[in-house]
Every structure is written in C-alpha cells, then in structure tokens.
Amino acid sequence: MEQAMGEAGIGIEDVARFVYPHAGRAVIDWDEVKKIAGIDVEQTNWEFGRRLGHLGAGDQFAGLNHLLETGAVKPGDKVVLSSVGHGYAFGCAVVEIVADPEWQQASN
Known part of the structure; x- marks a missing residue:
C-alpha cells in the first residue's frame, strides 16, 4: 500500500477512503490497522x-461501487483499493474519482 501510494505521489492523509477485502473482523484487526497505518475503520x-x-476478486469493485453510489466519495477524492490473494499475494491500486457515476443508482 505504501509503495502504491508513493508511486501515486500521495500519503495516507490524502486518501478519502480505503477499500479492503471483505475478509471479516477476525482477519482484519482494525485496532492494529489504526495503530500501524493511521487508518480508522470509518x-x-x-x-x-x-x-x-466475501466476493473473491469482486470485493474491491463492489466496495468502490458502493462508495460511488452512496456519495461517500466525490470527484477529486483518492481511494486506495487493497487486496490479498492465494499464497499471500498482495495488490493495491490508487484511483482518483474524476466524475460522479452516470449510471442509474438502484433504489433501496
């Protein structure tokens, strides 16, 4: 995550939201994440x-879509998408929101 943010030229303070795999609280210790990385669960x-x-490889896409559709992110915001795969393969992408979604949002 630090490498991806460094390559994007941003720091944690520049990130509006973080999208993690839907791995469950037993896997992701939010208290430890806050202590080490400074990221709050909110x-x-x-x-x-x-x-x-958990949706497998779909967690990040569903998470980003949710942030867009609920208005939790807006144009200009940066979002970090983090993932983990078999064999402890880690991935990360930094995206910048450049426009509001153009698709029709589902009603709740």
Missing part, C-alpha cells in the same frame, strides 16, 4: 463489506 468499506460478505 475510512474503510468495513460496514458495507461485513454485511455483504
């Missing part, structure tokens, strides 16, 4: 992901 997709459940 800056993440935790509330959405804990209700939806």
